[in-house]
Amino acid sequence: QVQLVQSGAEVKKPGASVKVSCKASGYTFTSYDINWARQATGRGLEWMGWMNPNSGDTGYAQKFQGRVTMTRDTSISTAYMELSSLRSEDTAVYYCARVPAKGDRFDPWGQGTLVTVSS
Amino acid sequence: QSVLTQPPSASGTPGQKVTISCSGSRSNIVRQTANWYQQVPGAAPKLLIYSNNQRPSGVPDRFSGSKSGTSASLAITGLQSEDEADYYCAVWDDSLRGWLFGGGTKLTVL
Numbered sequence: 001q002v003q004l005v006q007s008g009a010e011v012k013k014p015g016a017s018v019k020v021s022c023k024a025s026g027y028t029f030t031s032y033d034i035n036w037a038r039q040a041t042g043r044g045l046e047w048m049g050w051m052n053p054n055s056g057d058t059g060y061a062q063k064f065q066g067r068v069t070m071t072r073d074t075s076i077s078t079a080y081m082e083l084s085s086l087r088s089e090d091t092a093v094y095y096c097a098r099v100p101a102k103g104d105r106f107d108p109w110g111q112g113t114l115v116t117v118s119s
Numbered sequence: 120q121s122v123l124t125q126p127p128s129a130s131g132t133p134g135q136k137v138t139i140s141c142s143g144s145r146s147n148i149v150r151q152t153a154n155w156y157q158q159v160p161g162a163a164p165k166l167l168i169y170s171n172n173q174r175p176s177g178v179p180d181r182f183s184g185s186k187s188g189t190s191a192s193l194a195i196t197g198l199q200s201e202d203e204a205d206y207y208c209a210v211w212d213d214s215l216r217g218w219l220f221g222g223g224t225k226l227t228v229l
Binding site (some may be wrong): 045046062095106 | 169
């Protein structure tokens with residue numbers, strides 16, 4: 001079945017970077033966009049950006065421009081999201097999700113990766 | 120602050136019907152289709168409704184979606200205790216060229 005499996009929890013210090021992975025299985029990795037969203041504890045979902053695994057094209061939410069980089073390794077069907085200059089407000093669960101086309105739907109979602117930023 | 124506006128909470132008793140609204144604008148809900156996600160505590164969101172009113176396989180027909188003008192709605196009939204969760208609407212925004220999520224509605228089954 002279609003599945004996205006994310007890397008494990010991370011603890012980072014302010015100013016550091018974090019790189020979260022999202023391994024796809026059960027479908028052709030290059031045929032669907034991967035999007036990333038995050039959710040702080042007790043808060044709503046916040047979209048971060050998209051990546052086309054075939055072309056490598058990306059689009060980022062304005063809030064994260066300059067701090068986020070989305071990449072992929074097609075040989076292992078894995079997408080990555082790297083967030084730099086971390087601050088305490090970046091503490092959240094980060095999710096990847098498959099999206100068939102622009103404006104379509106997030107399905108399925110990865111299980112989520114908790115990133116904690118603390119000194 | 121989300122550009123898609125949802126009520127923060129909703130409630131109902133078992134068997135009742137509950138409706139959750141999602142208010143947007145011409146650059147998102149009017150021009151694009153709305154999706155709805157269900158999130159139970161501690162779990163990832165799950166697709167509930169896509170393209171305004173389509174149910175993925177496995178989603179009970181107690182869940183339905185609709186859209187009118189600048190608003191989308193999620194209706195749940197025959198409310199059950201397992202429906203207690205957070206519900207989020209999501210729409211692509213043409214002006215922002217990105218996805219918007221509503222702030223979420225916490226549904227309580229009394």
